[in-house]
Amino acid sequence: MDSFEYRNGRLHCEDVALERIADEFGTPVYVYSRDALERAYLSYATALEGHNALICYAVKANSNLAVLNVLARLGAGFDIVSLGELERVLRAGGDPSKVVFSGVGKQAHEIRRALDVGIHCFNIESEAELERVNQVAGEHGSVADISFRVNPDVDAGTHPYISTGLKENKFGIAIADAQRIYQRAAQMEHVNVVGMDCHIGSQLTEVAPFMDALDRLLALVDRLAEQGIALRHLDMGGGLGVCYTDEQPPSAQSYIEAVLEKMSGRELGLIFEPGRSIAANAGVMLTQVEFLKLNEGKSFAIVDGAMNDLIRPSLYSAYQEIIPCSVREAGETRSYDVVGPVCETGDFLGKDRDLNIEAGDLLAVCSAGAYGFVMASNYNTRLRAAEVMVDDNQVFEVRARETYQDLMRGEKLLPAE
Numbered sequence: 001m002d003s004f005e006y007r008n009g010r011l012h013c014e015d016v017a018l019e020r021i022a023d024e025f026g027t028p029v030y031v032y033s034r035d036a037l038e039r040a041y042l043s044y045a046t047a048l049e050g051h052n053a054l055i056c057y058a059v060k061a062n063s064n065l066a067v068l069n070v071l072a073r074l075g076a077g078f079d080i081v082s083l084g085e086l087e088r089v090l091r092a093g094g095d096p097s098k099v100v101f102s103g104v105g106k107q108a109h110e111i112r113r114a115l116d117v118g119i120h121c122f123n124i125e126s127e128a129e130l131e132r133v134n135q136v137a138g139e140h141g142s143v144a145d146i147s148f149r150v151n152p153d154v155d156a157g158t159h160p161y162i163s164t165g166l167k168e169n170k171f172g173i174a175i176a177d178a179q180r181i182y183q184r185a186a187q188m189e190h191v192n193v194v195g196m197d198c199h200i201g202s203q204l205t206e207v208a209p210f211m212d213a214l215d216r217l218l219a220l221v222d223r224l225a226e227q228g229i230a231l232r233h234l235d236m237g238g239g240l241g242v243c244y245t246d247e248q249p250p251s252a253q254s255y256i257e258a259v260l261e262k263m264s265g266r267e268l269g270l271i272f273e274p275g276r277s278i279a280a281n282a283g284v285m286l287t288q289v290e291f292l293k294l295n296e297g298k299s300f301a302i303v304d305g306a307m308n309d310l311i312r313p314s315l316y317s318a319y320q321e322i323i324p325c326s327v328r329e330a331g332e333t334r335s336y337d338v339v340g341p342v343c344e345t346g347d348f349l350g351k352d353r354d355l356n357i358e359a360g361d362l363l364a365v366c367s368a369g370a371y372g373f374v375m376a377s378n379y380n381t382r383l384r385a386a387e388v389m390v391d392d393n394q395v396f397e398v399r400a401r402e403t404y405q406d407l408m409r410g411e412k413l414l415p416a417e
């Protein structure tokens, strides 16, 4: 969160006081720092300089067009999981030849469009999907470059909802079946086997699970090579964690150095699919305190942002720092549950937070640049927040707050009786 800092008791993004943004755009509002996004991306790019590597930002983490555009301008590739994400990448000026298409349920029309625009490769997650891609590519008159997402059965040591590399997870093909499936794909007419990928989970704070997965994948790469199936690239997926509070994840540089060391002497190209580690700490969500409710034994700060705006705390019991945008000299610090107006007991942004606040104060929910706005909903018929980006001390609205017209678009009453 080093792009957001206090100056004279006020929280700023560069020279812009966050209170000014709230005044202009209302709350809740997401605020992204272009500089922070760029630095996070460049930490990968610098570590990979001189290597045959592609950094495919995981669009699911934050798919705002301006965010994608900032990364596209730096030469990023993109990891997508839906046609919607592909259309966003194209609109944002992303290069389709640097797009990898992940996800367990690709539909025929999505595959067709991806073939039309010429993506880098399909990360295939099952034998049934292999058959579908082969068939759709045949009908399309093309040959699809493919990689298999292999499930290495390693424990990523993260929250069970965001762990993906165990055999009980739905993702990828089992490592035990991989050789047979690769052989089968090699016989098919409309696919060209070019790679292997994995993604073992998100918010990993150690390098070791990545290394375990890499060892298993490289052993498989070697077995395939002995059978005449030579791969062009290995895709490590995303998953590198960030600091939400006191975690100390490895830096992109040290993670990449460890990967490069294991890969040394090999011809294989590399792909990474970072999402959270690019976007999380490049954004905050601003929310205003509506009321303080001091019940016996429990105090609540009722704010105008809610679980529909930022669901990570409710969904994963995720901890994100909540800090005042203006530090009070006087007044009393109390422990509050910071809760939204949604009619659910689980609607909270933080629990037991020590804050010196009053009604009307502005709070920043930190590390909200990834899996924040993208997971927002209209639950309780609430409007989706605006998104703004600070670029070189200027503030740009990069998505307007939804309107009630937007919200009801396409809905119809039954015909009159």
Ligand SMILES: Cc1ncc(COP(=O)(O)O)c(C=O)c1O
Pocket: 058, 061, 079, 102, 103, 199, 201, 202, 203, 237, 238, 239, 240, 273, 274, 275, 276, 277
């Ligand atoms: C296939 C794939 N790649 C990349 C990512 C991005 O992960 P992260 O945001 O943890 O870097 C995910 C999400 O976890 C994913 O499922």
Ligand SMILES: N[C@@H](CCCC[NH3+])C(=O)O
Pocket: 060, 162, 202, 203, 312, 316, 370, 371
């Ligand atoms: N949405 C999750 C991460 C999901 C990773 C996607 N495979 C989070 O906020 O932590």
